Amino acid sequence: MAYRNKTYIAFDGDNDMNYYTLMKAWKVNDNIDFDFHNAHDINTARDTSQEESIKSQLRIRMQNTKMFILLVGDKTKYLTKFVKWEVESAIRRGIPIAVVYLKNYSKFDDSQCPTWLDNVLSIHIPFKKPIIQYVIDNWPEKCKEKNDNLHYWYSDEFINSL
Numbered sequence: 801m802a803y804r805n806k807t808y809i810a811f812d813g814d815n816d817m818n819y820y821t822l823m824k825a826w827k828v829n830d831n832i833d834f835d836f837h838n839a840h841d842i843n844t845a846r847d848t849s850q851e852e853s854i855k856s857q858l859r860i861r862m863q864n865t866k867m868f869i870l871l872v873g874d875k876t877k878y879l880t881k882f883v884k885w886e887v888e889s890a891i892r893r894g895i896p897i898a899v900v901y902l903k904n905y906s907k908f909d910d911s912q913c914p915t916w917l918d919n920v921l922s923i924h925i926p927f928k929k930p931i932i933q934y935v936i937d938n939w940p941e942k943c944k945e946k947n948d949n950l951h952y953w954y955s956d957e958f959i960n961s962l
Contacts, residue, residue, distance in 0.1 A: 806864045807836040807936055808895070810886040811871035812879055819871050819902055819927060826929055834929055836867075836936050862886075867936055868895045870917075871927070873902045877914035887916050897922040898935045899951075904928065906959055908951035917951075924953045930962035 811820050826834035868890035870876070876883060890897055897920060899913055904926035913924070923939050925931045931954065 805837050805866055807867045807869060808862060808865040808886070808890065809869045809871065810883050812873050812876050812883065815875055816871050816873040816902060819873075823932070832929070834933050836933075862889050862893060862895070865890070865893070865895050867939070868897045869932070869936075870897065870899050870914075871902060872899055872912050872914070874912075877912065884914065884916055887914065891920055896940045898932075898939055899924045900927050900932060901925070902927045906956050907953035913951075919950060921950045922952070924951055926959065928959065931959045934962055 809820055809823065811817070823834075823836075826832045827836060868887075870883070870887060887897070897917070899908075899917065899922050901909060901912060901924065903912065905912065905924070906926045908924045921940070923935055925935055
């Protein structure tokens with residue numbers, strides 16, 4: 801069994817790559833307190849590969865994952881080929897899920913969140929470095945302040961205090 805210490809980040813590669821790139825830049829910047837073990841560093845899945853070949857590489861990444869982050873932009877909920885498959889893989893493996901809204905919503909938003917997460921335990925946070933780092937380090941062990949069924953979020957006061 802693989803050692804699970806990685807953070808798997810799923811996103812709309814056509815529209816939201818810049819947010820993923822920004823997270824990687826935060827990580828390598830010595831002046832910024834942000835760190836995670838990126839599951840995508842394990843191997844390369846090329847966009848030109850066959851679908852099953854890509855999914856095979858993604859499975860290997862998922863086997864090493866302890867935290868799943870879904871970056872949610874305007875079109876994420878419509879991505880059923882890979883993003884939905886990635887989310888469903890995380891759900892099957894029981895990996896904690898953080899839904900990070902690129903529009904800085906600070907709690908569950910059913911107009912943006914994919915329906916595949918309707919009945920799934922998840923934390924919903926804005927795309928802000930301090931709360932993303934807090935969730936990587938603490939979800940789901942630390943207390944959850946607000947909830948709506950299985951969707952949790954932190955208060956704006958807590959987020960702004962980080």
